[in-house]
Amino acid sequence: MPELDMTVTLAGVTLKNPVVVASGTFGFGREYGQFYDLSELGGICAKGLTLHRREGNPTPRIAETPMGILNSVGLQNPGVDAFIKEELPFLRQFDTKIIANISGNTPEEYGIMCEKLADAGVDLIEVNISCPNVKAGGMAYGTRPxxxxxxxxxxxRHAGRTPVMVKLSPNVTDITVIARAAADAGADALSLINTIRGMRIDVNSHRPVLKMNTGGLSGPAVLPVAVRMVWEVCQAVDLPVLGMGGVAKGEDAAQLMLAGASAVAVGTAMFADPYAPLHVRDGLADLARRQGLDAVAQLTGGVKPW
Ligand SMILES: Cc1cc2nc3c(=O)[nH]c(=O)nc-3n(C[C@H](O)[C@H](O)[C@H](O)COP(=O)(O)O)c2cc1C
Structure with a gap:
């Protein structure tokens, strides 16, 4: 049997396999690097960066829910310069693609960060316009075309030749409106979905469980929403898509690819099982082999709607 080709391309960047780790769920890779060789991954989306260091939101800022978690971490990070100086050299040791994820308070801040990261040589820049957990910027950019x-x-304008992938928010009425706006403005790829706004209340204290009152829902509960939104976006725009939201096994990744994603990201699943991205990769390969494909990329867009 010929070997299955696991490579995919995303905005002109070739990934050795379609499984990336999602921003904010993998830190800068140091902790997970104790479990396995990070070169096994198709790509690493680093923790969301801002121009200046941020402490994030007050705790408690993570809570369990049925089939998922709520978080209101609020972009705790050391700032873009510290990332370039202290974290990027570590990540660069591995044979995998490095995706920097950025959030700004103003369009200018996004531009400054893009210039720094493109000069530093990251493979792709993921522009987060969808963080539900910060007051300024973040989500406002993702909800208005x-x-x-x-x-x-x-x-x-500031990323030079480094491809720009815009990360969309699911907290909108029609995600294709925002997808089209980003595409028309020159995005090279889109990623979706970020977390869905949610809330949990402690019935004894009558207090919200999270100190910020609300947070973003992720994990298996959101997979069907992610599949639906990837499908809608892929019909609306002609751009490669990184699909994410609730992926925990190969079949989940295959659903996002059939809906149109070129690659997938795994996030929350790693909190229960650090090896989840490798299991997703292997499960996806098994599924593609069972279906007689020569290349996993053949799954992309293969859904047959009724
Ligand atoms: C604790 C936590 C922190 C996150 N931080 C970021 C972030 O910094 N930037 C970003 O774009 N998305 C962030 N996300 C969203 C994830 O990248 C992903 O879009 C979302 O969790 C859905 O995927 P999942 O269900 O596989 O986790 C975060 C998610 C979680 C759970």
């Missing part, structure tokens, strides 16, 4: 376009254009 005019602002999404402005941030995308500014990122593209």
């Amino acid at each position: 005019d602002l999404a376009a402005e941030v995308t254009a500014e990122a593209k």
